[in-house]
Amino acid sequence: MSKKKASQATESNNFFNQHTGKWTTFPMSWLTSTDHKRIGLMYGYSMFFFFGLAALIGLIIKLQKMYPASSGWEIIPPSLYGSFFTLHGVIMIFLFILPGASAVLGNFLLPLQLGAKDVAFPRVNLLSFWLYLGGAILAVVGILLGAADTGWTFTPPYSVTTKTISIFGFSFDSVSWMLVAAFILGWGTILTGINFIVTIHRMRCKGMTLFRMPLFSWTLYATSWIQVLATPVVGITLLMLAIERVMPVGFFDPAKGGDPILYQHLFWIYSHPAVYIMILPTMGLVSEILPTYCQRPIFGYKSIALSSCALAIFGYFIWAHHMFTTGMSDFANAVFSLLTFLVAIPTAIKVFNWSATLYKASISFQPALLFAIAYVFNFMIGGLTGMFLGSLSTSIHLHDTEFIVAHFHYTMFGGAAFGLIAGTLHYFPKMFGRIYSKGSAYAAFVLMFVGFHATYVPMFIMGMNGLPRRYHTYPDIPLFSNMQFASTIGSWILVSGIMLLLFTLVRGILKGEVTTERNPWNSSTLEWQTATPPTLFNFEQDMEVTRDPYDYPAFRLEQKKSKAGGKK
Amino acid sequence: MSSQTTSGAVTEHSEHYDEVGTRLGFWLFLFTELFLFGAFFIVYLVYRTTYLPDFQTASNQLSTVIGTTNTIILLFSSLTVVLAIHYMRKGIKKMALTFLSITILCGLAFLVIKSFEWGGKFDHNLFLQLRGNIEQGLGSPLLTPGSSEMLPMGQVLFFGLYFIMTGTHALHIIIGLIWMSVLWVWIYQGKLKTDRAGILENGGLYWHLVDLIWIYLFPLFYLIA
Ligand SMILES: [Cu+2]
Numbered sequence: 020m021s022k023k024k025a026s027q028a029t030e031s032n033n034f035f036n037q038h039t040g041k042w043t044t045f046p047m048s049w050l051t052s053t054d055h056k057r058i059g060l061m062y063g064y065s066m067f068f069f070f071g072l073a074a075l076i077g078l079i080i081k082l083q084k085m086y087p088a089s090s091g092w093e094i095i096p097p098s099l100y101g102s103f104f105t106l107h108g109v110i111m112i113f114l115f116i117l118p119g120a121s122a123v124l125g126n127f128l129l130p131l132q133l134g135a136k137d138v139a140f141p142r143v144n145l146l147s148f149w150l151y152l153g154g155a156i157l158a159v160v161g162i163l164l165g166a167a168d169t170g171w172t173f174t175p176p177y178s179v180t181t182k183t184i185s186i187f188g189f190s191f192d193s194v195s196w197m198l199v200a201a202f203i204l205g206w207g208t209i210l211t212g213i214n215f216i217v218t219i220h221r222m223r224c225k226g227m228t229l230f231r232m233p234l235f236s237w238t239l240y241a242t243s244w245i246q247v248l249a250t251p252v253v254g255i256t257l258l259m260l261a262i263e264r265v266m267p268v269g270f271f272d273p274a275k276g277g278d279p280i281l282y283q284h285l286f287w288i289y290s291h292p293a294v295y296i297m298i299l300p301t302m303g304l305v306s307e308i309l310p311t312y313c314q315r316p317i318f319g320y321k322s323i324a325l326s327s328c329a330l331a332i333f334g335y336f337i338w339a340h341h342m343f344t345t346g347m348s349d350f351a352n353a354v355f356s357l358l359t360f361l362v363a364i365p366t367a368i369k370v371f372n373w374s375a376t377l378y379k380a381s382i383s384f385q386p387a388l389l390f391a392i393a394y395v396f397n398f399m400i401g402g403l404t405g406m407f408l409g410s411l412s413t414s415i416h417l418h419d420t421e422f423i424v425a426h427f428h429y430t431m432f433g434g435a436a437f438g439l440i441a442g443t444l445h446y447f448p449k450m451f452g453r454i455y456s457k458g459s460a461y462a463a464f465v466l467m468f469v470g471f472h473a474t475y476v477p478m479f480i481m482g483m484n485g486l487p488r489r490y491h492t493y494p495d496i497p498l499f500s501n502m503q504f505a506s507t508i509g510s511w512i513l514v515s516g517i518m519l520l521l522f523t524l525v526r527g528i529l530k531g532e533v534t535t536e537r538n539p540w541n542s543s544t545l546e547w548q549t550a551t552p553p554t555l556f557n558f559e560q561d562m563e564v565t566r567d568p569y570d571y572p573a574f575r576l577e578q579k580k581s582k583a584g585g586k587k
Numbered sequence: 588m589s590s591q592t593t594s595g596a597v598t599e600h601s602e603h604y605d606e607v608g609t610r611l612g613f614w615l616f617l618f619t620e621l622f623l624f625g626a627f628f629i630v631y632l633v634y635r636t637t638y639l640p641d642f643q644t645a646s647n648q649l650s651t652v653i654g655t656t657n658t659i660i661l662l663f664s665s666l667t668v669v670l671a672i673h674y675m676r677k678g679i680k681k682m683a684l685t686f687l688s689i690t691i692l693c694g695l696a697f698l699v700i701k702s703f704e705w706g707g708k709f710d711h712n713l714f715l716q717l718r719g720n721i722e723q724g725l726g727s728p729l730l731t732p733g734s735s736e737m738l739p740m741g742q743v744l745f746f747g748l749y750f751i752m753t754g755t756h757a758l759h760i761i762i763g764l765i766w767m768s769v770l771w772v773w774i775y776q777g778k779l780k781t782d783r784a785g786i787l788e789n790g791g792l793y794w795h796l797v798d799l800i801w802i803y804l805f806p807l808f809y810l811i812a
Contacts, residue, residue: 248618276744
């Protein structure tokens, strides 16, 4: 029955005008849709909104640092500085980059890449989105009303004792709100993870063996396992912290017998693997983008696929590298340091494979590819500076300085966010059936790339010279004031690049040139064989896969054959 | 069925039901539940090691009789849910409904007993007052910081863990009860046919998990003296 329905579909029928439920009018037709493509897009709209919002908050934070406070410069009052970086961090991490590529592009692409009609549990998928939306609203309202200032890590005992200021006449425990919000968001991710694992195991089309899956699906697989196995631990830990704030028990408050270090262990057991939740799917996206614009098979397919799984596994055993200064035993420190160094291996395998794919290829420099190459470049700097932090002696010196902030932004912003942007630009025509303005995408890239390094390189230097993070000001000595000034100017370039990019995307969605071309970049993977934009059930007929995903020679033969067939 | 009109609604493609996939997804869900309680157990073990004498004293104040009764009730309900699934598979609807009812009743009995036990603890001001109230002098004298009668830290931690862990467990019982009541209605109305016993089986798996967690909670809180 579904076959017949699908075969009648024409190019003008697509998931924008086909509905899954009885609701056919906007917004309910979207908010109640179980279609993985609509859910992916809804995640996308909300996440890029939060990205823009938190970027503007980051801009204000940088503006505060433009001149030292001793010169009379004050944008944010010192008492609110903590709330600003908390707002920036919580939105960027919990609402943008953590669900990130796996929620937006993962939802949109996973069934397309596997040749399936939808994910395994479409209704659960919709529930995940609702949990995300509910948690996001709770978190934003919570921080805005109560100005929580714990930072995104909620480290006790400060997070237990900090008072939240009252606004509109009533006191508001915004930290507890945020903790509960994080718990709800966590369940959204867990359910998405379960959904993806079952989809990958049960919904692959005929001929799609595990080692014929596109690499993005592989990284989603590794990501999903981390989501399922790590998120419950942090969820319950945050909930205990919330209970501790309202009731007289002290799970983590040393004044009541609790152990704050225990909290850090439980928090980082999740939050170190969580950085792989953020970065792994974007590694998959880059692995899709590079072979497409090079028109050649990716170098070392299996090693990329398996190194993703290795990262997911290793990621569990290195959490305590966040705690070298908490007074753990030297033996434990040494072990965790060693294991941290091991993680560099699977990462390096990927970087070598990507470089080898680019080597001597005839490259087409589309905007998506530029972002992907920038991703590799930024992520390498982020990864190598991570080694400074993973080795014990330098970690003591660099801990809690601006250096660590720069490192984190190089991996998560220059890495994960650049990768997500690259993927969005790459799949944009497939998602919307429209083409964005390439000129302004190039301009956005140049601004973002230049602005990014101008913002964060000075922070590396300041951190190495001992400037602590999370302070609203700094001593007025030439090194710091010059560097801060440069960094602030960099943030202006960076944020104007981000805004131009968001403008390009929105304009492309609303007014871009309409296209129905199925495979504009001439990519060999399965998702490009659907209509543009795809129809509700994705494929016109049941698909069968007969070759490897990046087998470009075979792909070119197929194209020749189908052209010859068309002429006859 | 026409899906071709541009505004036409297309019905969900739920034609195929993948029992293996559903079970796989469900097992994954059960694992996340285990990890969730796993975090509790880690915290419990750390503080038990630190404050062992306090934990033993506090544990003595819990009634072993009540705990044992509840354990037996839950174990028995696990048996009845298995029987319900067994008769569902065989296609004997009436017996399946009967055993499902017994399971639900056992769950309710567990909750009633639990609430009496909790109520006793509140009456003795052993826990669950809001911090704000205590700071204003409205709450428990036992837990007011600085009071001469304040409980030792270890005992406060014990009761804190006792309430949050058994509370989370009771929440799971409630979810399980709602779930099984819905299934009961579906079977009664004939919406859930005997060839889809897998759905009831997932409900049963969930109930076993709740049961299993209690098997660990019981000795940890009631029997450490
Ligand atoms: Cu880490």
